[in-house]
């Protein structure tokens with residue numbers, strides 16, 4: 191597999207380098223040079239394949255010779271070891287489902303980021319040769335990313351993860367997911383904001399002394415190894431609907447950094463038949479505004495209920511533009527954007543509950559609202575099936591729900607286990623000197639990652 195940079199189409203990088211660098215030196219994003227079209231016969235019979243089989247087919251086509259087939263299959267079976275069901279929502283008295291909710295939260299951290307983080311961590315572990323220097327993964331998180339990365343790398347040999355999270359600004363469950371792992375996962379509770387955490391990580395990457403000593407990587411959301419596995423579940427969702435005789439589908443995707451929807455569009459480029467993708471955002475609406483006005487103007491992010499989507503400058507948007515030759519008209523043909531306020535998000539949660547007895551997290555509510563709006567705005571004779579992505583389990587955001595709904599949220603087994611564990615985090619100030627001292631001492635504990 192060869193990749194180029196969105197800032198330099200002449201650049202050629204191999205998959206391993208792209209995975210460890212995350213980002214090319216020119217600050218573009220890596221893109222596959224060749225986007226293969228899956229054979230028509232596979233798509234025509236896709237309903238006969240499991241998620242793992244589909245994942246292997248898609249990954250093998252993209253990665254080509256980067257990883258031998260048997261190794262790739264092993265990686266996929268380990269990484270994608272949970273389901274992504276498309277659950278029909280049907281109102282009492284109706285004969286047909288109103289729409290389908292694609293539940294992407296059945297992995298260990300209860301968010302769709304598990305797909306990307308688990309695949310990426312295993313790819314990195316695979317490429318790390320024995321006796322190579324330990325890979326130090328630094329992640330700043332506002333909640334969901336840290337948990338997925340922590341649980342993704344947990345126990346992966348030759349890797350060590352340091353998570354920085356803002357004290358008091360992540361939910362209780364999110365904090366437990368960050369702070370109860372042990373082994374090769376370490377959490378730093380930073381007295382500061384998410385931006386402070388991110389600044390500390392950025393400074394570490396720029397620090398020569400640290401980079402001489404440690405092999406640092408960011409494992410962040412623009413890594414190509416996080417993007418690729420997110421395309422798997424689009425094919426699998428289509429397969430599930432095809433089993434019910436539905437092949438005309440629309441995907442609504444709750445979007446922040448636009449990695450999830452970028453993976454859907456990649457799947458579409460690989461031959462997945464999709465009528466339309468809906469980019470659903472909270473009031474951080476840079477992309478819907480752009481689709482409407484043609485003017486791309488980023489803004490500082492604003493805090494909302496759907497906080498994993500509080501992004502004013504979506505990092506993966508460049509990838510989407512690149513996929514369509516930077517032609518806005520081409521993007522508009524396949525991507526529609528809608529945006530919703532907190533009040534509407536809450537209304538969506540209540541309506542999903544009253545009509546379908548379905549409890550959705552705020553991000554998921556926005557995806558549903560966007561699908562409903564798209565239906566309203568589309569000609570009546572269009573007979574498509576709507577699929578909206580549910581990116582996290584509702585129990586991760588308990589404070590947002592009205593009491594009567596909150597009390598009915600089913601807490602999954604993974605969370606019940608967490609509740610009995612004690613939190614292990616090292617408190618630090620938002621101060622680079624202190625962070626650097628921590629990383630330096632840490633260096634001395636080589637091969638002893640379980641000591642706490």
Ligand SMILES: *Cc1c(COP(=O)(O)O)cnc(C)c1O
Pocket residue numbers: 301302303334335444445446447448449450451498499553581582
């Ligand atoms: C990260 C996240 C999103 C946004 O996904 P992008 O790929 O950044 O667009 C949406 N919902 C949840 C729950 C998330 O954790």
